[in-house]
Amino acid sequence: MNITVWNEYRHEKENPVVTDIYPEGIHTCIAEFLEGDDHVVKTATLDEEEHGLTDEVLANTDVLVWWGHKAHDEVKDEVAEKVKQRVLDGMGLVVLHSGHFSKVFKKLMGTSCDLKWREADDRERMWVVDPTHPITEGLGEYIEIEKEEMYGEHFDIPAPDELVFLSWFEGGEVFRSGATFKRGRGKVFYFRPGHETYPTYYHKDVQKVIQNGVKWANNEGTPKNVYGNSQPLEDISEK
Amino acid sequence: MNITVWNEYRHEKENPVVTDIYPEGIHTCIAEFLEGDDHVVKTATLDEEEHGLTDEVLANTDVLVWWGHKAHDEVKDEVAEKVKQRVLDGMGLVVLHSGHFSKVFKKLMGTSCDLKWREADDRERMWVVDPTHPITEGLGEYIEIEKEEMYGEHFDIPAPDELVFLSWFEGGEVFRSGATFKRGRGKVFYFRPGHETYPTYYHKDVQKVIQNGVKWANNEGTPKNVYGNSQPLEDISEK
Amino acid sequence: MNITVWNEYRHEKENPVVTDIYPEGIHTCIAEFLEGDDHVVKTATLDEEEHGLTDEVLANTDVLVWWGHKAHDEVKDEVAEKVKQRVLDGMGLVVLHSGHFSKVFKKLMGTSCDLKWREADDRERMWVVDPTHPITEGLGEYIEIEKEEMYGEHFDIPAPDELVFLSWFEGGEVFRSGATFKRGRGKVFYFRPGHETYPTYYHKDVQKVIQNGVKWANNEGTPKNVYGNSQPLEDISEK
């Protein structure tokens, strides 16, 4: 499996708090815990040419992981459109945290993807609500994160195909924190945690979920579809 | 309820076969069978200014019915975007037949919305697969249409929230012909039949479904959401 | 619409705390706020003959509301089975609170319907996660209940057809508190609140949800199905 981890990579260069936590960028941290088995893991970032997402990179990516926040608007429309098309053609997509507002995710969802939020060190407890789901393999009944940004309902997404995690926040809110969506031949997993000012991506259970999510999103060879004008398969001539 | 029936209104002016069937346009035919009860039904067409879909018209529309085919590209992007936003804000949308390829529907679905098709006078039999659904009120177990254009799977849409009708076609194909989708505060119903060269919109059961669909799609006052930065509802100060 | 409110009616006779809150039984309280419009509302209780659910009562019930808790086992199997069959045949069912463990609900779900619980005066905040749903008509973004029994995930139900409410509890849990399920021609709405030691059914928003739920569950005439050996609808003789 070929994995590409995409990161906006701005907070880490501009905010010392974030630099301390992720000195080589969130993408490098994520790439490291995704390595292993037969995975080839590469990274790409906003300020590279074509945001590091050339046709060749996309064609050779089985699953793309996406982290973005403050610079969604700087992602070129044509790149966002190419990524979306590649998902429809079978590439898996794991969208993390503030990636809910990325051009790619909004295009795939068709909704505003808006939500409530607060940066106030809320405790988060993420409950498994689908204990059949391979994304929950190896977890307990919930994941607890000591401090995180709050995301609250209403989360303006289509009803997910599968709802995997629900979050409880100390300040009184709930959130659909893990959700899957099929689009074309591609599988999309949205996973909430990962605000840049917290060391969330070092949390073992969070890592486990992303490892599982990438594995789940990988399309190993389902049917390709033919569209357009189509000859009858049965005789309809004698009407 | 305020209903607006939108039609591209081109085939009827250019193809005598279609003119004979719908002399005053498909929109007029549909508007007529939607009248009654307390409904106010208006129409709008592509060649009117702003395609007949001004801010005022949209603000005063509870449910929009959409028929388009050969001129999807002529619908201005800003109008398509406004219609989409109005759906997310609570307007119902009933998309008919070749409207599957309209800008509005594709934006709301996030997929290509592509399919197989054939104009060969196939017989269509549309089976009810959800006999709890209010859209099926008053129907029998299936609707039979003597001749129609074939639409076949794979239909590249997200898994519908509710699958209501499945079509059988004489030439050997099947199709998810009636499907509902929630987007934001808006309800969307896609309904397959209605190729312009057949008198499908005079079929009593087809009319019944569209009447039911409009009624179902009408949002009578569900909660408005507040998004963005949000104060805690519980005390989190003593951490 | 003919509504029957069924109640176990035991706590109210045995526990003075409950008697004080619901002196004439939970069923009477619920029946009162369901009256109005063209509704005919009746009640039935466990200790009546056939638990008040004779064939005639069931045949004349469009929507059944169910509250039970400590005496689920005393409901006769044949009555539970008859109620289930009537749901499959089109009767709506609104299952409240501890009714999650009733024979009828478990038969319709096929799962254990188990959950976590605690009686400790938790505050509950029930968030609307589906703001298109008619069951949420007239509500705000959430319903707050000062003190309630806690119900927590994992709730062992099939993935609901529609998830309407999610609860936050003070003690750290979440719960899928409002969920819809279609079974046969019947519509089922599970709604969490209503522990007998709290005055929950006097809460205006809780009443509104149950009123909306009953209206939603009413099947106004969808297709009846024919099953079994079936003649071909198309000629298959010349193979």
Next chain:
Amino acid sequence: MNITVWNEYRHEKENPVVTDIYPEGIHTCIAEFLEGDDHVVKTATLDEEEHGLTDEVLANTDVLVWWGHKAHDEVKDEVAEKVKQRVLDGMGLVVLHSGHFSKVFKKLMGTSCDLKWREADDRERMWVVDPTHPITEGLGEYIEIEKEEMYGEHFDIPAPDELVFLSWFEGGEVFRSGATFKRGRGKVFYFRPGHETYPTYYHKDVQKVIQNGVKWANNEGTPKNVYGNSQPLEDISEK
């Protein structure tokens, strides 16, 4: 993975047509094409003691495949109940063809599971409608079966979690032929084809689907749930 293939094994002993096709029983045919990789495949049949499904066999089965037809009633209630509980506890279940009417499947669905049927050598064409699903790996856009028993809608099941295949039948019907359901910690796949008088289980694509289905249904270690009275995870003492 430990697989057990269960078969009623009656038609093969009583009807020479079936004996000719499956001389060692349908279970043996299925077991043979499921062998390989690290799978251990065993069989069990109705006339064995406890129908071959002792506690030990069930405890050591990861995925159970079920074929039954004329003797559903002879399956003991307590065995059916044990199998159901084992599914809720994580065992995968692949239900084939007339197994739709088995006690186990009906208990898990909560509906009648009724349908239309006809034995008239209809041609069946099973279309893939979910080209992301691992159960469709290695297939084309449809599977064609020259002659099969017809199963037609309405199929009285809950709306599936995932709809994978839709069948077209020569006589004019359609059917939801491949559908998945999650129940408790168990995954259930219903797959339509396989009437005993046709050599359907020698069809390479049918075999591929069952191989994929077994692999999909295998639960490799998702969370076990704790139910019942539960201590608060957050401090609620100072209210």
